[in-house]
Amino acid sequence: MNSYRNFLVAIFVAGMVLLGYVVPGMAHHASTPFYDPETVVELQGSVTRFVFRNPHAFLFLDVEDENGQVSEWQVELGAPVGLRRVGWTPDSLTVGTVVKLSGRKSRAEGSQGVCCVRMTREDDSPIVEGGGVREREQN
Amino acid sequence: MKLKTLKQMVIRFLVIGSIPLGMQLVAMGPESSAQGVDSHIPDLAGIWDGTPRSRPVNGERVPWGEENFPDLNARAKAYQEVWEEIMAPKYDCQPASSPAIQYDPYHMQVTQWPDRVLLRYEKDDQLRTIWLDGREPTSLDFSLQGFSRGYYEDGSLYVTTTHFVFDIAGFDDYNGIPSSSQKVVTERYWSEGEELNMTLTVEDPMFFNGPVSYTTRWLPAGEDYKLAAYGCDPEASRASVRFYPSKYD
Numbered sequence: 001m002n003s004y005r006n007f008l009v010a011i012f013v014a015g016m017v018l019l020g021y022v023v024p025g026m027a028h029h030a031s032t033p034f035y036d037p038e039t040v041v042e043l044q045g046s047v048t049r050f051v052f053r054n055p056h057a058f059l060f061l062d063v064e065d066e067n068g069q070v071s072e073w074q075v076e077l078g079a080p081v082g083l084r085r086v087g088w089t090p091d092s093l094t095v096g097t098v099v100k101l102s103g104r105k106s107r108a109e110g111s112q113g114v115c116c117v118r119m120t121r122e123d124d125s126p127i128v129e130g131g132g133v134r135e136r137e138q139n
Numbered sequence: 140m141k142l143k144t145l146k147q148m149v150i151r152f153l154v155i156g157s158i159p160l161g162m163q164l165v166a167m168g169p170e171s172s173a174q175g176v177d178s179h180i181p182d183l184a185g186i187w188d189g190t191p192r193s194r195p196v197n198g199e200r201v202p203w204g205e206e207n208f209p210d211l212n213a214r215a216k217a218y219q220e221v222w223e224e225i226m227a228p229k230y231d232c233q234p235a236s237s238p239a240i241q242y243d244p245y246h247m248q249v250t251q252w253p254d255r256v257l258l259r260y261e262k263d264d265q266l267r268t269i270w271l272d273g274r275e276p277t278s279l280d281f282s283l284q285g286f287s288r289g290y291y292e293d294g295s296l297y298v299t300t301t302h303f304v305f306d307i308a309g310f311d312d313y314n315g316i317p318s319s320s321q322k323v324v325t326e327r328y329w330s331e332g333e334e335l336n337m338t339l340t341v342e343d344p345m346f347f348n349g350p351v352s353y354t355t356r357w358l359p360a361g362e363d364y365k366l367a368a369y370g371c372d373p374e375a376s377r378a379s380v381r382f383y384p385s386k387y388d
Contacts (some may be wrong), residue, residue: 028229029229029230030313033383035382051378054371055232055369056378076378084367107384108382108384111382113379
């Protein structure tokens with residue numbers, strides 16, 4: 001039963017990756033010690049910095065809360081060595097780009113981190129156009 | 140298929156050709172005469188894909204799960220008590236080593252020379268040299284990847300690696316299991332159809348009550364795939380550490 005459920009989840013995730021919405025990960029470390037899978041946050045923010053370096057790419061966002069206060073959130077992405085295979089480059093996200101995402105919130109008290117994200121541009125389009133096509137061509 | 144046969148012939152030619160050049164491999168024992176004329180030398184060369192396309196991704200229960208989890212001695216359990224995730228030296232870009240690096244979900248390149256096999260890992264830009272010429276390690280050969288010797292037999296490459304340095308997460312950083320300078324890693328590589336297969340065994344009497352093994356596989360990489368430089372960045376490596384609620388704070 002579990003394996004059937006895992007299979008369905010895998011199919012769903014693979015589909016979303018191919019559509020360019022889920023950012024592929026690459027195991028360097030487990031996410032659960034740092035991020036709580038039970039606490040999902042949804043954010044919209046403006047890119048202030050995109051660090052496209054191994055072992056994990058990071059995205060920094062300015063996010064405005066309901067009181068108009070702006071604070072920084074740090075988004076952990078996959079390894080660039082894997083992201084490149086599906087079409088990502090250091091220029092995929094430029095400063096000022098607005099993105100929308102949902103993902104697991106960081107565990108440390110007061111911290112503002114997210115991982116394992118599903119992310120789009122402001123208009124709901126994928127971050128990397130055609131990334132899935134490039135992945136299929138390589139493999 | 141024809142190309143593969145040609146590659147095997149070239150390897151055999153190089154091996155046999157090296158003997159008159161003073162390498163005298165045949166005279167050595169099986170531990171060192173990897174390239175004896177009678178040995179069946181498999182063609183393992185190429186770039187191999189170890190990503191989720193080939194196998195499940197590593198984690199707390201992969202590749203060390205219920206069936207093959209090590210029987211830890213009291214010393215190892217004491218280390219586990221002290222351990223927390225952010226102690227792992229990988230957060231300062233220290234490369235992975237055996238038995239983890241083989242299972243990391245990246246590509247690997249195998250190059251076969253007459254006197255050595257080179258294993259180049261995309262993860263952490265690591266290069267292991269498997270010596271086939273019978274040379275012995277010295278006390279200066281301790282390193283993160285250890286000292287590897289190998290031989291071919293019955294279509295497989297057998298590797299034994301010793302001379303590892305102590306590593307607080309040197310067996311498995313998902314479970315906080317260290318490894319010592321007594322760690323011995325043996326590997327058997329063989330090809331089956333299009334796959335590269337490996338069975339790896341670890342012994343470390345400093346921390347384990349017995350040997351443990353896992354078996355895995357790689358698939359051939361895409362036709363034009365080239366290993367990418369990893370270039371671990373210390374800032375990117377530590378960036379998530381501040382999200383960890385340390386038990387020591």
